[in-house]
Amino acid sequence: MSEIMGPATAALTSLCPDDVIFLQSLPKAELHAHLNGSIPIQTIMELAQQYSPSSAQTTEVADTIEKLMSGVILNEISDFFSLFPAIYALTSTPEAVATVTRAVLQSFLNPTGDGAESPQCAYLELRTTPRATTHMTRERCLTAVLDEIEMYPATQAALIVSVDRRMSDFDVEECVSLAIEMKNRGRRIVGIDVCGDPRSGDMQSFTQHLSKAKGAGLGLTVHIAECTENTTEDSLAFLSCHPDRLGHATFLSDELKTLFFADISQPETECGSLSLSPSPPHWISKSQRGQYKPCVEICLSSNLLTKTVTSLDAHHIHYYLKNDHPIVICTDDTLPFRTSCLGEYSLLLAQPPLGLGLGRDDVARIARMGMDAAFLRPRD
Ligand code: 6MZ
Numbered sequence: 001m002s003e004i005m006g007p008a009t010a011a012l013t014s015l016c017p018d019d020v021i022f023l024q025s026l027p028k029a030e031l032h033a034h035l036n037g038s039i040p041i042q043t044i045m046e047l048a049q050q051y052s053p054s055s056a057q058t059t060e061v062a063d064t065i066e067k068l069m070s071g072v073i074l075n076e077i078s079d080f081f082s083l084f085p086a087i088y089a090l091t092s093t094p095e096a097v098a099t100v101t102r103a104v105l106q107s108f109l110n111p112t113g114d115g116a117e118s119p120q121c122a123y124l125e126l127r128t129t130p131r132a133t134t135h136m137t138r139e140r141c142l143t144a145v146l147d148e149i150e151m152y153p154a155t156q157a158a159l160i161v162s163v164d165r166r167m168s169d170f171d172v173e174e175c176v177s178l179a180i181e182m183k184n185r186g187r188r189i190v191g192i193d194v195c196g197d198p199r200s201g202d203m204q205s206f207t208q209h210l211s212k213a214k215g216a217g218l219g220l221t222v223h224i225a226e227c228t229e230n231t232t233e234d235s236l237a238f239l240s241c242h243p244d245r246l247g248h249a250t251f252l253s254d255e256l257k258t259l260f261f262a263d264i265s266q267p268e269t270e271c272g273s274l275s276l277s278p279s280p281p282h283w284i285s286k287s288q289r290g291q292y293k294p295c296v297e298i299c300l301s302s303n304l305l306t307k308t309v310t311s312l313d314a315h316h317i318h319y320y321l322k323n324d325h326p327i328v329i330c331t332d333d334t335l336p337f338r339t340s341c342l343g344e345y346s347l348l349l350a351q352p353p354l355g356l357g358l359g360r361d362d363v364a365r366i367a368r369m370g371m372d373a374a375f376l377r378p379r380d
Contacts, residue, residue: 004071007312008301008343011350022360023345027122029370030108030330030341032221032247032297034162034195035101035128035145036087037333041068043103044335047090061086072336077227077306081197083336092133094144101126101148107334108341109156120341123374127160127193130175138178146187158376160191160221163209165201176209180216190375191219193247194238198226203237210241219375221245221297225252227308232256245295245328245373250308250316260292261325295326295373300347301339302332312347312356321362328370 005013012020048061064086074080091100108124111117128145130138142161149157161179163172176192183189192213194206214220222238224230226248235256238246246252298317303309309316320327329344331337348358348366358366 004338006071006301006338006343007304007354008337008339008347011355012343012346014350014354015346019349019360020342020346023342023349023363024112024118026345026364026367027371028120028341028345028367029123029125029328029374030121031125031245031295031328031370031373031375032299032330032332033104033108033124033126034333035104035126036084036091037335038104038107038126038331039087039091039100039335040103040107041065041335043100044068044087044090047096047099051090057086057089061089068335071338074306074336077198077308080306080336088131092131093135094140097136097141097144098148101145105148105152105157109152112342123155123371124157125160125190125375126157127162127191127195129162129164129195130178138175139182142178142182142187142189146182146189150188154188154376158188158190160193160219160375161189162193162195163206164196165194165198165203165206165223166196167201169205169209172206172209176213179218180213183216183218188376189218191221191244194222195247196223198223199229203234207237207241210238210243214241219244221247223247224249226250242292243294244375245297247297248299248303248308249296250303252316257319261323293326295328295369296320297330298327299330299332299337300344301337305337312352315356317356326369326373327366328373329366 044065048065051058051061064083067083072083091097104126105124108120111119126149130141132138132141146159149159161175163175167175179189179192192210194203194210210220220241220243222243224238224246225235228251230251232253235252239256239260298320300312300315300317303315304312317327329348331339331341331344334340345363345367347355348363349355349360351357
């Protein structure tokens with residue numbers, strides 16, 4: 001498989017036309033897409049042409065664009081985060097934020113133009129980290145994004161506000177309070193996400209802010225156990241906030257999965273040997289076990305290309321499918337991962353080794369699970 005093509009395109013091109021039409025016709029929810037990671041390359045290039053900063057930054061921007069165009073190869077997950085300083089240099093004004101939001105919304109929600117009448121997805125919960133730069137406040141940044149999102153009906157698009165694991169307590173507090181305040185003013189903010197380099201930050205200190213967001217009626221999703229460096233303490237801190245959805249959950253330990261998700265009908269001995277420290281939160285009593293099934297946001301291309309998962313065969317999606325645990329199929333960052341909603345669904349349907357080889361009924365059921373996991377229920 002060509003590195004430039006990416007796993008999603010390789011799977012898509014292996015499908016027969018009838019399968020492609022089937023996938024296009026499925027109503028799909030995209031619930032895990034980062035704004036600055038989903039900008040079409042054409043838009044990045046247009047912004048780069050208008051960009052005139054110091055020469056050091058110009059070189060960094062040019063190098064990053066070159067990498068993105070030729071199909072960036074990531075040796076480990078940390079390589080991925082080094083792409084963002086250059087992208088952020090291009091999106092540091094409210095006008096640029098509006099431009100990229102419009103382009104991203106169009107790419108997901110307007111008909112794809114390749115002969116298909118349907119858009120990539122029926123419903124999009126886009127997420128972004130509110131940034132303060134010399135040209136804008138965090139509020140101005142969110143306003144620019146929301147002004148574009150709210151051009152679409154509420155049944156089609158909404159915003160999740162991300163906080164970054166590398167943020168200070170002060171910054172997390174500011175972002176969460178801003179999200180609550182803007183939601184209460186009627187802006188279309190439906191949730192809070194925790195993202196950023198999974199090897200950084202102390203998540204225990206985030207929990208009070210995440211609980212406050214939940215208490216204010218916002219949905220909660222967290223990037224959890226995305227890489228091997230994430231500890232049990234890190235995951236427990238998140239799980240104690242009872243998130244509605246979990247991003248990746250690649251390395252969530254069997255112990256935690258048994259404790260939190262296992263069906264109570266399973267033999268008691270399965271949980272008998274648990275020796276977690278710190279002890280699990282009080283709310284997960286034995287009678288509740290199996291009731292808590294936070295939807296897992298699965299990003300197949302992202303995991304393969306950041307090399308946190310070695311192959312589709314070894315992917316944690318198998319655990320969740322086997323245990324009838326809700327999942328949603330997502331793109332994460334279409335720009336570096338060279339993917340699309342259609343591409344990610346192709347990875348489900350294509351025959352191994354290019355895909356998982358699932359049947360159409362299973363793929364349609366997975367698409368429905370995704371629609372059901374939206375924070376703003378599109379069909380309510
Ligand atoms: C963790 C990720 C991510 O918020 O500026 N981000 N965080 N894991 C991932 N999977 C590989 N993909 C993207 O979009 C860019 C930001 O999203 C987070 C990173 O913090 C990145 O800086 P926004 O729109």
